[in-house]
Amino acid sequence: xxxxxxxxxxIAFVAAFAVLxxxxxxxxxxxxxxxxxxxxxxxxxxxxxxxxxxxxxxxxALCMAVNFFAMLYALSIANLSLAGPAIAALxxxxxxxAAKLFLQEKVDRRRWLATxxxxxxVFLLTR
Amino acid sequence: xxxxxxxxxYAILAGIMLTASVGDSLLARGMAQMGPMDIHHLSRLLLQxxxxxxxxxxxxxxxxxxxxxxxxxxxxxxxxxxxxxAFGYVVIALLGHFWLHEHLSVSRCVGIALIVCxxxxxxxxxxxxxxxxxDTMDAGLGPL
Numbered sequence: 658x659x660x661x662x663x664x665x666x667x668i669a670f671v672a673a674f675a676v677l678x679x680x681x682x683x684x685x686x687x688x689x690x691x692x693x694x695x696x697x698x699x700x701x702x703x704x705x706x707x708x709x710x711x712x713x714x715x716x717x718a719l720c721m722a723v724n725f726f727a728m729l730y731a732l733s734i735a736n737l738s739l740a741g742p743a744i745a746a747l748x749x750x751x752x753x754x755a756a757k758l759f760l761q762e763k764v765d766r767r768r769w770l771a772t773x774x775x776x777x778x779v780f781l782l783t784r
Numbered sequence: 785x786x787x788x789x790x791x792x793x794y795a796i797l798a799g800i801m802l803t804a805s806v807g808d809s810l811l812a813r814g815m816a817q818m819g820p821m822d823i824h825h826l827s828r829l830l831l832q833x834x835x836x837x838x839x840x841x842x843x844x845x846x847x848x849x850x851x852x853x854x855x856x857x858x859x860x861x862x863x864x865x866x867x868x869x870a871f872g873y874v875v876i877a878l879l880g881h882f883w884l885h886e887h888l889s890v891s892r893c894v895g896i897a898l899i900v901c902x903x904x905x906x907x908x909x910x911x912x913x914x915x916x917x918x919d920t921m922d923a924g925l926g927p928l
Contacts, residue, residue, distance in 0.1 A: 729839075779895065
């Protein structure tokens with residue numbers, strides 16, 4: 658496997674787990690509701706217990722843990738100037754599609770534009 | 785869609801921006817110190833990397849990021865939180881320019897302008913898509 662293909666596979670793996678983790682965590686937090694309200698009702702301990710016993714959150718956190726170590730590995734084989742912007746851009750765009758498909762978020766023109774601007778902006782900023 | 789954030793919620797978004805960007809920078813510096821990793825020796829990654837001071841400091845900041853991020857997702861959409869917190873990239877670029885005297889190229893200036901526009905787009909819009917039926921069923925309050 659060429660080093661470039663190896664690096665791009667690592668980048669794609671990191672971005673895929675970031676999207677999966679963030680969508681699962683967002684689904685879990687939506688299921689729980691506003692944490693400030695939970696804290697007002699049950700205290701900080703109650704809020705922490707509510708989060709840590711939510712299955713969607715736990716699955717998302719597991720994906721983020723995989724993403725974290727995969728990112729460390731990707732940073733060790735690819736330049737930060739390639740891995741940083743590529744992972745960020747892929748994650749932003751992947752999240753917008755996944756949020757619309759799986760979380761039924763209303764991704765209007767304003768949010769699509771914001772997502773594209775951030776993806777291109779991060780790419781330009783970190784290259 | 786709902787839109788009106790409290791000052792404490794803006795503070796959470798600012799916390800996400802700062803912890804994510806500074807945490808990532810610390811991780812990158814720590815991993816650069818450790819050198820290239822071999823996929824056949826992943827134990828080195830798992831057992832040694834967390835003890836590098838920069839990686840350890842990065843992990844602490846990313847735990848703070850995770851707490852702030854999950855809190856934000858409890859009252860805002862994923863497609864609102866992600867662009868709104870991208871301003872952290874701009875903070876890092878400006879810190880690098882004014883503090884470390886790094887060169888700010890034309891492409892970086894364009895990148896900063898795009899991210900500022902993106903933050904303006906989402907900040908001016910609603911923060912949450914309301915799904916009364918889905919939310920009620922998710923919370924176990926609705927009919928089966």
